[in-house]
Structures are given as C-alpha cells and as structure tokens.
Amino acid sequence: MGPSDYDIDYFRVKEDISEKLAIDYDYVLYEKGSRVEALEGSEVLSFLVHPYFNRDWKKFCSHRQTPSDRVSDDPFVIQQGKIIYISHPLFQAYREFGYTPYKTIISNCLKLLLTDPMIQAENLPSTAELTILEQDDPKEMLFIFCSMSQKEEAKLIL
DSSP, X not given: OEEOSSSSEXXXXXXXXXXXXXXXXXXXXXXXXXXXXXXXTOEEEEEEEEESSOOOSSSOXXXXXXXXXXXXXXXXXXXXXXXXXXXXXXXXXXXXXXXXXXXXXXXXXXXXXXXXOSOOOOSOOTTOEEEEEEETTTTEEEEEEEXXXXXXXXXXXX
C-alpha cells in the first residue's frame, strides 16, 4: 500500500506476542514503515497506533514525537502459517536505537514460529551467540557460548 503516512508510529501488541510486553501500552516506532493489509486467512498479532499528527513547522509537540492517538486498523505484525511479516524495520531500528521492546517482539514472533527449539537460553546478554555442533561418531553434541561487548552505542534521541 506504500509508506506510512506518519514519520513515527506506535504499536500495541495482542496476547499472542505479549510476553514481557504490556498489552495496554503504545510502544514507539522510530523508523518509518509501510502501510500493509492483512490477507484473508492471516492473523494480525499487533496493530499500529498513529500519532495525533506529524510534527512539522506548523504543528509541534514538546516531545521528540507526537503522542499516540488511538489504535488503528493498520496491521503492524501479521502471521499467515509459518510466515510473520512486520511492517517496520525492527532489526535496523534495534541496532540504531537499542529499544528493548523491538528485540522482545522479534523474540516473541520467533517463539511462535519455532515451537520446539533445540536449545532454550534465558537471561543471556543480547550479544550472546550460541552454536551447536553435532558429531555422529562418536555421538557428541557441543554447545559453544560466546559473548562480547559491543563498541557501538545506541543512538541518543534528543
């Protein structure tokens, strides 16, 4: 359908992907996304919440972004079978801003798709990497954990 009408949107999650997220809270999306429609047979897991208006020289709000208005009919996260589509660039936005809800919603979506993961790890740092090596003769499985600090810092928004 094209790019979003708003420079900054918000999202609100539904129960299916709400682990570690509040379902009655609007999380900001700092990167501009796309307007999309859910196809028949797909399920909307999260909707966009638009701001009251885009900030420009005629309209201004004292915060970096205009506050959220109300939940729209525009989907943010859509699932159809084993495919989940997110209308905004969350991976890029998480790298740029380090906003934890971006990582959380991606994790929650992956949990919907990977119903029987080979390994589950809780409370690891976000820089952690787990690798599984399997060998047939002799039968062995090796788990390698690696974590290192990132030099880059999240972008500060003033």
